[in-house]
């Protein structure tokens with residue numbers, strides 16, 4: 001029971017270290033001014049950040065994912081594993097439902113964490129150079145937002161985060177379950193690690209593709225209001241204005257960087273969690289489990 005939570009922490013740390021630079025590029029591309037774009041595309045954005053802010057610029061805002069990581073991934077893998085057990089049978093529908101439940105619950109932490117991350121990633125760039133008050137770090141950012149806008153302020157973008165995370169985490173766990181079964185992942189298989197990495201990477205890709213347009217809107221809502229000027233009056237207004245100004249392509253802004261990040265991050269996360277559980281689960285635990293998949297996956301009963 002508790003092992004799922006611990007495994008989530010360990011796996012999540014591996015993921016954030018691998019993927020944060022890609023996330024920084026994604027956010028910069030999603031919210032840059034289309035009239036005066038700073039970056040021509042994904043690779044130009046990478047190059048510009050490294051050239052102007054050094055490689056450390058790619059790790060701006062990593063504090064909040066790392067700070068939130070302990071809880072988010074523990075919550076995700078803990079809730080998913082225990083929900084699946086509560087649902088009683090390891091079926092594809094239950095995998096999706098258990099994943100969706102985990103995705104919805106972790107928004108409590110994910111939303112404020114991504115608000116701080118987004119603000120830190122944009123701080124000191126382009127039109128945000130002058131408008132953003134200097135945030136010392138992610139925690140200072142959240143404290144300043146809370147002082148100025150209260151609870152509502154630090155939960156800015158909560159509805160769009162829930163719309164993004166609930167189905168995407170369902171697809172996240174369902175894809176991993178289907179892939180590992182299809183590839184026949186077995187503990188004694190000499191190719192088990194590459195198979196787990198591939199399955200985890202594909203789960204990340206599928207989950208981000210499933211709700212990506214919502215992520216663009218969420219980023220814009222969380223970046224909105226910097227310097228006190230708000231452009232959007234809610235999700236529908238943001239969708240309407242974004243589509244009106246840039247057409248449907250606006251909903252794919254930053255997608256390349258997101259997918260470049262999603263594969264390695266989730267390959268590392270899922271493989272780490274599965275291997276961790278494989279070695280930490282006692283023989284007694286395994287005997288207690290109903291006959292599950294050929295390998296003890298993060299979410300197996």
Ligand SMILES: NC(=[NH2+])NCCC[C@H](N)C(=O)O
Pocket residue numbers: 164165168169172204207208209262265266
């Ligand atoms: N929005 C999503 N696609 N969520 C599911 C994947 C979440 C995963 N922790 C990542 O950051 O890639």
